[in-house]
Amino acid sequence: MGIVNVRISGEAEQALAELTADGTSTSEAVRRALLDAVVLRRRRQMRAEAARALADPDDRAAVEEAMQEWADVDPG
Numbered sequence: 001m002g003i004v005n006v007r008i009s010g011e012a013e014q015a016l017a018e019l020t021a022d023g024t025s026t027s028e029a030v031r032r033a034l035l036d037a038v039v040l041r042r043r044r045q046m047r048a049e050a051a052r053a054l055a056d057p058d059d060r061a062a063v064e065e066a067m068q069e070w071a072d073v074d075p076g
Contacts, residue, residue: 004030 019029
């Protein structure tokens, strides 16, 4: 397990106070915040990739073609 030392002030200090107000330890609050930050970053990356794909005419054509192929598939 790694150990991280960090100095915080201002906005970060207020955020930590909010995260620990319910009795959550500082360590647990920081661990959760790190994991939440990774999830948010991944979501932003996926949205950016989706936006790029939507802006690419070749990608849009491939998606439309695939949708047409699946529309012709008999589900039963």
